[in-house]
Amino acid sequence: MxxxxxxxxxxxxxxxxxxxxxxxxxxxxxxxxxxxxxxxxxxxxxxxxxxxxxxxxxxxxxxxxxxxxxxxxxxxxxAKLDTGAMSMVIEHGITTQQISVHQVYDVRRTIEMRTVALAALRRTEAEAAAIAQSAKLMRENFQNPEIVMEHDIAFHEAIAAASHNPVFSLIVTAFSGVTRRTWEIGWRTRSSNEDQLKMIKGHEDIADAILRGDPRLAVEHMAEHFDKSVKALLDAGIA
Amino acid sequence: MxxxxxxxxxxxxxxxxxxxxxxxxxxxxxxxxxxxxxxxxxxxxxxxxxxxxxxxxxxxxxxxxxxxxxxxxxxxxxAKLDTGAMSMVIEHGITTQQISVHQVYDVRRTIEMRTVALAALRRTEAEAAAIAQSAKLMRENFQNPEIVMEHDIAFHEAIAAASHNPVFSLIVTAFSGVTRRTWEIGWRTRSSNEDQLKMIKGHEDIADAILRGDPRLAVEHMAEHFDKSVKALLDAGIA
DNA sequence: CCCTCAAACCTGTATGACAGGCTGTTATTG
DNA sequence: CAATAACAGCCTGTCATACAGGTTTGAGGG
Structure with missing residues (x-):
């Protein structure tokens, strides 16, 4: 043998x-x-x-x-399904400039438009609460960018989890590393506190739509959120 | 140090x-x-x-x-960006039953609805030709399932490439392994030659819409294609 | 029956050795 | 002088051995 x-x-x-x-x-x-x-x-x-x-x-x-x-x-x-390898691949693509942050955001948008709709349809009560909780914590800590960022990431991962499709979770989580690298830029670009609070409001709207089980509305808010985020990055000169 | x-x-x-x-x-x-x-x-x-x-x-x-x-x-x-690791992760998820084929197809559908639209907007002439060529080879070899499958995979990867976003290519290619495992089932489920040729026609319609630069039509045909494929898998009892 | 503890097993790391591939340099040859 | 062939040096691929330290298990004693 x-x-x-x-x-x-x-x-x-x-x-x-x-x-x-x-x-x-x-x-x-x-x-x-x-x-x-x-x-x-x-x-x-x-x-x-x-x-x-x-x-x-x-x-x-x-x-x-x-x-x-x-x-x-x-x-x-x-091992249980884990995003480690995927994260490394994405990070590698970014650091070697084979992929751009903008391209990652396009993929994220595509995927999260779906996860948010699925979440609105399939979320359990506990999941809806966790999503809303992340949004709430963003608001409560809005003067501390780093903490806001972590809750933002948790927010998006919680939505992916509520889609009840682990493949979506896998991909969304793999992108979290990129978010950590670019988040601050997007945040600072929203120059005024007003803009920053408006962005947090956007998250609350998404959480609300999911809680109410309205996929159409959830998708709408998510699209708006991504459009603004991408615009902020573009304004900051991130290709 | x-x-x-x-x-x-x-x-x-x-x-x-x-x-x-x-x-x-x-x-x-x-x-x-x-x-x-x-x-x-x-x-x-x-x-x-x-x-x-x-x-x-x-x-x-x-x-x-x-x-x-x-x-x-x-x-x-x-190394250049490569899908190796991602494929392994997905394969691992499938073999250990942490993710289902159906879940993978939902992700594929989500992503390819986007790649096909981008391809219609951004494809070069050469890319449009390559996509059409894959569809053509599917028809020419339609009595040989394995060859049809390889051209089917190449077809979807070519569309992803034509989206000009390597992250999409990465993900779509990572799923090809799953396709190789389930393709035959979906093919056999289309019991008659007529059904099989209809499925090939669907690919040609997609290629055509991309060639003509019509994203709306391309998305429509892609959606139809996925819906039928998923139905075929479900009929075959694949969760 | 339960507790303790030592033996057996397992992984983490280090070291030394040798085969074989690759590259640039040198020496040979036309 | 130019082309080429041989060589030396570096590099990776694989093997064998050794030992430290963590984990499991079961025997023996209470």
Whole structure:
């Protein structure tokens, strides 16, 4: 068996890629669920007939993508869905200037127009309350930009969660890092307190529409919110 | 300096995470672009004052996320934007049943309603031709499901590319793996050749609307296409 | 039956070694 | 002098070994 895998290996990819595939295949073929343990490194080493170095690099790679969880002394376990890898990819695209903040905002707008509608239709009472709470905390701390930002991010992530589609949550959360980098600019561009409070009012309107279960109104407010945000960024010279 | 980094390290995260951060920080602080070389493992080893084992696992992790490219003999280089990591995350979510195919399709629909509109507005002549070509190849090979599928995937990716927003391309491409897994089911569900050809006609209509630069019509056809595809999957019992 | 604790297992990191790929430089040859 | 071939040096890929420290488990004692 070991030899079979060895002879079947493609020319270039290297042993580590093979090991990664073996592990993911194991997860699938065994039907593992989040929290379930994977084979130990030693077991994998024997099974694949490669050194522990190779196996470790494979495990570590999957851990970096947050497909598995590793911690000292314990065996690796299958991980819950996590946005870690996606965030890294987006961040990488931004820092290497392969994608622009503006492009990210266009995607966010597209997605959040949908999440907000779904949230209005599917939200539980608790979710509606959490969304409204984030908006409320934005207002209460409006003189402290950093805190407002964190509640803003929580607000959008809460809406995505209320859409009851984890894929939306995944993507929205992956963009939060970009928001953290650009938020201050957008905030300062709203020069007056009045503008800033108006922006917070926009969030409250969205929360309200979701609470009332009115998707059309929610989408309308969300669109307005994004249009203003993008305009603020453009005014500040962010491409 | 080395000691400074050592004393500043957080308690648990481990040296590898620190090394990963150091590398990404290096990319950012040096303003590296895709193709630019990174420091050698030996250099990183000295700079961070850790073993080569740790540095290698860090490099390998970034390589797994496709943030850098590695190959024997050469130093690692900054990678072009790639969908590898995202695909893995989505696949992982599906195989561990944390997300459903239906949920992925809802996200795809949301995104592609936008990409198709942008494509109609922004496509170059070459892009419009490529999109139409994929549709044409679907028809020409309609008796061979696998080939039709590949052209179907290429069709949707071409539209995303024509949106001129790489983030959309990234996401759409990340979903292609899911499509490969479910496509056959949707195809077989369209029991008659007539249904299958109708579905291909839908693609041609989309391509046509894009060629004519009519976003409204393009969106309309895309919506119809997705609604039918989702219905086919539902009929087949895919949650 | 419960508590304690040590042995067994597991991961995290370090070190040294060697094979093989890549590159630039040098020496050879026409 | 120019083209080319050989080489040396650097780099990554893989392996073997060792040890520190965390986790689990079960045996033994109370």
């Amino acid at each position: 070991a030899e079979l895998a060895e002879t079947m290996a493609e020319p270039s990819p290297g042993l580590v890629s093979t090991a990664i595939q073996a592990i993911t295949r194991h997860i699938r073929s065994e039907g593992l669920a989040p929290g379930d343990p994977l084979p130990s490194e030693a077991a994998m080493t024997r099974q694949l007939n490669v050194s522990r170095t190779v196996v470790r690099e494979a495990f570590r790679s999957l851990s970096a993508m947050r497909l598995i969880d590793m911690s000292a002394g314990r065996r690796a376990t299958v | 080395a000691e400074l980094a050592e004393t500043m390290a957080e308690p648990s995260p481990g040296l590898v995470s620190t090394a990963i951060q150091a590398i990404t920080r290096h990319i950012r602080s040096e303003g590296l672009a895709p193709g630019d070389p990174l420091p050698s493992e030996a250099a990183m080893t000295r700079q961070l004052n850790v073993s080569r084992t740790v540095v290698r696992e860090a490099f390998r992790s970034l390589s797994a996320m496709r943030l850098i490219d590695m190959s024997a003999g050469r130093r690692a280089t900054v």
